[in-house]
Amino acid sequence: MKYRLTYALVFCLLILVGCTASDGECRKDNVVVMSVSLYKTVFNTEKDAFVSSPTTERMTVRGLDNDSILYHEQMVSTLNLPLRALHNSSSFILQRGFLASDTIVIFHDNVNKFISLECGCFVYHTLKSTTTTTHQIDSLVIENSYVQNVAEKHLRIYYRAN
Numbered sequence: 001m002k003y004r005l006t007y008a009l010v011f012c013l014l015i016l017v018g019c020t021a022s023d024g025e026c027r028k029d030n031v032v033v034m035s036v037s038l039y040k041t042v043f044n045t046e047k048d049a050f051v052s053s054p055t056t057e058r059m060t061v062r063g064l065d066n067d068s069i070l071y072h073e074q075m076v077s078t079l080n081l082p083l084r085a086l087h088n089s090s091s092f093i094l095q096r097g098f099l100a101s102d103t104i105v106i107f108h109d110n111v112n113k114f115i116s117l118e119c120g121c122f123v124y125h126t127l128k129s130t131t132t133t134t135h136q137i138d139s140l141v142i143e144n145s146y147v148q149n150v151a152e153k154h155l156r157i158y159y160r161a162n
Helices: 002-020
Strands: 033-044 049-054 057-063 069-076 078-082 089-096 102-116 120-132 137-142 155-160
Touching: 057 078, 069 078, 078 089, 102 137, 120 137
Parallel strands: 033 155
Antiparallel strands: 033 049, 033 078, 057 069, 057 089, 089 102, 102 120, 137 155
């Protein structure tokens, strides 16, 4: 009798654990971020033209309209920036070393992709346009407008050489 009760409890626990198992989709990070590559533009005297190449910079990056510091004096060549899911624009303050900071604004559309009742939804973004101050930044270029995967490059920032 004692063993039957023990087996019944173990069997019930196995059933409960099996029923609560997820399909794995919820374990993924449900925040989709935009990948930004940093480039430096310099004048090449041999080619008599401006040339751009990837660069690594000491960056401090903050979200505008909130207190979040995303990067603090880190050496980076790529930034992963979260876009606002409830607004159609996201703004960031970028400071390269101790030079004057620039503000970039990314205008985007948001699309909710429903996963399941227990997981909720992912928010994907479509980049529409950008604006920036030009203290250090020369220009911004949208490389891939659909933001759904951080492995893709979405935006390029071109810095002027100092």
